[in-house]
Amino acid sequence: MKPIISFQQYSFRYKSQNEPTLKNITLDIYAGEKIWIAGPSGSGKSTLAHCINGLIPFTYSGEISGSMTIDGLDPATLSIFELSTKVGTILQDQDSQFVGLTVGEDVAFVMENKAVPRPEMKAKVISALTMVDMLHNIDQSPYDLSGGQKQNVSLAGVLSTDADVLLFDEPLANLDPVSGTRAMKLIHDIHVQSGKTVIIIEHRVEDVLQEPIDRIVLMNQGEIAAVGTPDDILSSGVLRKYGLRPPLYADAIEYAGISLEGVKGLSVPQQLAIPGLKEQLDAWTREVGENESSPTYAPLLELQHVVFGYDKDKSVINDVSLNVGVGEVVALLGNNGAGKSTLSQLITGILKPQSGRMIYAGEDISSWSIRRRGERIGYVMQNPNHMITQHMIAEEVGLGLKVRGVAADEIKERVEHALKVCGLHPFRNWPVSALSYGQKKRLSIASILILEPKLMILDEPTAGQDYHHYKEFMDFIRGLAAQGLAFLLITHDMHLALEYAQRAVVLSDGKVIAEDTVASVLSQPEVTTTAHLKETSLSLFARANDLDKPERLVHAFINYEKEKGHE
Ligand SMILES: Nc1ncnc2c1ncn2[C@@H]1O[C@H](COP(=O)(O)OP(=O)(O)OP(=O)(O)O)[C@@H](O)[C@H]1O
Numbered sequence: 001m002k003p004i005i006s007f008q009q010y011s012f013r014y015k016s017q018n019e020p021t022l023k024n025i026t027l028d029i030y031a032g033e034k035i036w037i038a039g040p041s042g043s044g045k046s047t048l049a050h051c052i053n054g055l056i057p058f059t060y061s062g063e064i065s066g067s068m069t070i071d072g073l074d075p076a077t078l079s080i081f082e083l084s085t086k087v088g089t090i091l092q093d094q095d096s097q098f099v100g101l102t103v104g105e106d107v108a109f110v111m112e113n114k115a116v117p118r119p120e121m122k123a124k125v126i127s128a129l130t131m132v133d134m135l136h137n138i139d140q141s142p143y144d145l146s147g148g149q150k151q152n153v154s155l156a157g158v159l160s161t162d163a164d165v166l167l168f169d170e171p172l173a174n175l176d177p178v179s180g181t182r183a184m185k186l187i188h189d190i191h192v193q194s195g196k197t198v199i200i201i202e203h204r205v206e207d208v209l210q211e212p213i214d215r216i217v218l219m220n221q222g223e224i225a226a227v228g229t230p231d232d233i234l235s236s237g238v239l240r241k242y243g244l245r246p247p248l249y250a251d252a253i254e255y256a257g258i259s260l261e262g263v264k265g266l267s268v269p270q271q272l273a274i275p276g277l278k279e280q281l282d283a284w285t286r287e288v289g290e291n292e293s294s295p296t297y298a299p300l301l302e303l304q305h306v307v308f309g310y311d312k313d314k315s316v317i318n319d320v321s322l323n324v325g326v327g328e329v330v331a332l333l334g335n336n337g338a339g340k341s342t343l344s345q346l347i348t349g350i351l352k353p354q355s356g357r358m359i360y361a362g363e364d365i366s367s368w369s370i371r372r373r374g375e376r377i378g379y380v381m382q383n384p385n386h387m388i389t390q391h392m393i394a395e396e397v398g399l400g401l402k403v404r405g406v407a408a409d410e411i412k413e414r415v416e417h418a419l420k421v422c423g424l425h426p427f428r429n430w431p432v433s434a435l436s437y438g439q440k441k442r443l444s445i446a447s448i449l450i451l452e453p454k455l456m457i458l459d460e461p462t463a464g465q466d467y468h469h470y471k472e473f474m475d476f477i478r479g480l481a482a483q484g485l486a487f488l489l490i491t492h493d494m495h496l497a498l499e500y501a502q503r504a505v506v507l508s509d510g511k512v513i514a515e516d517t518v519a520s521v522l523s524q525p526e527v528t529t530t531a532h533l534k535e536t537s538l539s540l541f542a543r544a545n546d547l548d549k550p551e552r553l554v555h556a557f558i559n560y561e562k563e564k565g566h567e
């Protein structure tokens with residue numbers, strides 16, 4: 001069988017780089033295959049995708065050696081239009097991809113180019129938007145959507161292309177857990193029904209594995225580190241070797257002393273047949289023990305009955321009251337479009353509430369300027385490209401100090417420190433444009449952290465990060481919290497919330513629908529259903545294996561990892 005995509009001894013060096021980003025890639029992908037490209041942040045996944053969809057060499061120039069073909073043809077000999085009929089792409093940064101004035105127009109764009117008759121086009125657009133639960137936003141501008149809603153529109157756009165290869169670069173980034181599951185199911189259905197070749201680049205290991213994958217291609221430092229079926233990859237320990245997090249239940253099994261070597265069906269935790277599994281897990285969870293009780297916190301930020309709407313007659317934030325204590329980590333959870341980013345912009349003063357009060361350290365901050373708030377309350381947005389303004393990395397990190405008149409020597413020292421903390425020190429002399437998405441995300445965090453705020457609002461800080469950086473960063477956050485810095489953490493990662501947040505506030509349709517410990521919130525079906533939350537694979541796994549006290553596995557797991565981190 002002839003491959004649809006073939007890389008032979010392929011290397012690529014971006015013009016601005018000294019070293020090649022892709023090295024000696026030899027990989028055949030066959031028509032109808034479903035491939036997951038995994039690998040740590042900066043390993044070259046998106047660059048490989050750019051080679052497949054023609055961005056390399058058309059948009060990003062550089063030096064190529066070896067060969068790469070699509071359907072037997074060299075992409076450099078095709079026009080960008082011809083290539084787009086072969087490969088349909090969802091990019092990591094959707095803002096750069098929208099072309100329509102409304103959501104409907106955007107989804108219709110591909111068909112308009114092909115002169116599909118109007119009635120047929122309309123029906124297709126409606127059907128695609130219905131599949132991603134976005135029909136009610138059809139007339140809205142794509143730029144006014146929430147992060148997750150944008151992602152859903154991009155998915156709907158790809159549904160209407162005729163390309164044989166569908167390439168998804170982080171299709172789940174920004175999606176709430178329920179939408180993430182739905183997106184994977186949607187991709188699976190398209191794959192089965194159309195027989196198209198599907199290539200997925202994604203950091204959310206467990207979410208990708210919810211549906212069958214033919215082969216995983218694991219990249220590391222521009223090379224292919226391993227290729228295999230999910231069973232091959234999961235049971236071999238290579239994910240961890242390259243800084244990725246295996247599924248939580250797979251780790252739990254190993255922590256309890258059971259080897260995964262040769263175990264089949266590892267991507268379906270509910271059906272794992274390992275002799276003695278229950279007994280060994282029960283014994284391990286008893287040994288590791290329960291969580292300590294949660295401490296109390298002095299008040300820092302308090303919101304009282306805050307109301308806001310982008311249109312006067314439609315509230316997006318509806319009578320929200322919540323508080324965050326000194327040194328407390330509060331998870332702000334909720335479905336896509338619930339109002340989490342809007343609330344963050346109200347707290348930071350970018351938006352003005354129609355009514356309600358905000359109290360910071362006992363003072364009403366309604367009259368405070370954005371800048372004054374910014375000195376105490378740092379806000380890291382979901383999309384790093386919305387925050388970055390400077391050309392060079394060090395300048396970007398030092399900008400906040402520069403505008404505040406801090407001396408150059410001190411700026412230099414603090415920039416170095418912030419870059420180290422965020423794992424960006426090796427790139428300190430680079431232009432921002434040469435960073436991968438995950439690296440840019442860390443950059444936007446570094447540039448706020450350097451201002452030493454008392455409260456930080458982090459919108460999906462770990463989205464697009466590999467486990468190594470996730471852990472390093474979140475442990476760092478935990479350390480800062482222990483020193484008294486407070487965090488409002490917006491996340492769609494339920495395990496992250498369980499692991500790092502003392503409390504959760506759940507938002508849905510602009511209202512607070514629950515406020516409790518994360519574990520308690522996740523155990524309330526009416527809350528999880530309304531806010532699109534999901535129990536973690538660990539608790540699913542614990543129940544499927546009939547553990548004596550299923551909830552104890554989650555606590556034992558978190559305690560064990562905390563202890564291990566301190567070793
Ligand atoms: N436009 C560019 N110009 C120069 N170098 C680049 C460019 N884009 C990427 N690179 C280089 O390629 C490396 C890998 O980037 P790439 O986006 O392919 O990684 P990735 O595996 O997709 O990372 P992430 O998971 O963070 O998105 C970067 O660290 C950088 O060295």
Ligand SMILES: Nc1ncnc2c1ncn2[C@@H]1O[C@H](COP(=O)(O)OP(=O)(O)OP(=O)(O)O)[C@@H](O)[C@H]1O
Pocket residue numbers: 143144145146147148149174176310316334335336337338339340341342343382
């Ligand atoms: N600039 C805007 N103009 C009009 N409506 C907007 C604008 N920004 C957001 N919205 C709408 O407000 C609602 C809340 O959006 P918001 O971005 O706060 O949600 P979110 O909870 O942060 O979602 P996500 O998890 O997807 O990031 C959504 O229905 C969105 O479509």
